[in-house]
Amino acid sequence: MTHTITVNVPPTSYDVTIGSGVRHQCGEILRPLLGDCRVAIITDTTVAPLYLSGVRQSLETAGFQVCAMTFPAGEAHKNMTTLTQILEFLATEQLSRNDCVIALGGGVVGDMAGFAAGCFLRGIRYVQMPTTALSAIDSSVGGKTAIDLSAGKNLAGLFLQPTAVICDTECLQSLPRDILADGFAEGLKTGVLVGGSLFETVSQGLPTPEGLAQMLAECVAYKGGVVERDEREMGERKLLNLGHTPAHAIELCSNFGILHGHAVAIGTAMMARAAVKRGVLDVHIANMVVEAIAKSGLPITTHFDPEQLAEAALHDKKRAGDTITVVLPHGLGDCRLHKLPITELAMLFAQGLED
């Protein structure tokens, strides 16, 4: 079964197609959307040997002229050096304004290729083809693109919505278990934000392949709705950052050596515990959240101390001068924004790390 979710972000609108084997139909899906143009596939060294030839074949059969560039896999390469290499590649290949970038890979490929597409010739179109659970659940939808700077996570980037998202659930079968679980952290985050049956589903641990497509579709439908209402993160979209203020600090402190989803898992557990200490969340609900995270094989605490994390979090995009907005769960399906003085961050993180 194929799921199609439409995201309306005026003046544009795009479909997210989720289904088994859909990478082999990417050419026919994209031809009416892109017209007669060249496409540049950007991918990484792990994904290229697995999926590049199948995607290329589908695109060529549909009449596209295709070129491809591969960069080394991993968060350590989500940086200015790789961005420059992608831009130089697009220029050498003489892509024009009518042409299109295809991001084939996980969130690192999607964030990098999307950013490059947004800068090249002051902006060309791009398509997301997510191949990790994380990119399928979260990063391929919504138009946030970015690279990391040495001062912190995602500090340079653009909002640029893709022309289409094509998610082949078959690709997720080649993920090592820890990377599959890593992506599931954003699903757990979404389960806490939405509550109800989605939280019940995600709290049962990693789903079966059949259950996975349904879960992905529910997460994407929720995120798509938030993005439609608040594309530029002026209000409601900040909720998608549940767990991310500590997560981004943990990623920076570990020199980007921890996977994003693992950091989000810890951050979400921390915000659940801190919410209890602050009297806004029932301890039983917090325990359910922390247990659901642990059940998926994800971490729930960190060895970094609260002061160190608070220092690292000062680069967070939710900071405005002397205040920072964090997300605290008040219940399942009821997360709220809290504006705190930055001087309270270390205390908040300490509360999040206490049992």
Ligand SMILES: NC(=O)c1ccc[n+]([C@@H]2O[C@H](COP(=O)([O-])OP(=O)(O)OC[C@H]3O[C@@H](n4cnc5c(N)ncnc54)[C@H](O)[C@@H]3O)[C@@H](O)[C@H]2O)c1
């Ligand atoms: N833009 C957004 O809205 C958004 C949302 C969430 C996360 N992110 C970003 O996404 C990134 C994390 O994404 P990720 O977890 O997908 O990381 P990733 O892209 O680094 O992929 C993880 C690893 O899995 C490998 N891989 C990818 N697909 C595979 C497959 N099908 N089979 C086997 N191996 C495969 C990759 O080569 C890589 O080594 C972070 O940089 C995070 O900041 C962005």
Ligand SMILES: O=C(O)C(=O)C[C@@H](O)[C@H](O)[C@H](O)COP(=O)(O)O
């Ligand atoms: O799409 C969003 O909005 C999110 O916040 C999703 C997050 O899971 C994602 O990690 C995002 O990249 C974080 O954004 P940032 O603006 O805090 O860098």
Ligand SMILES: [Zn+2]
């Ligand atoms: Zn995230």
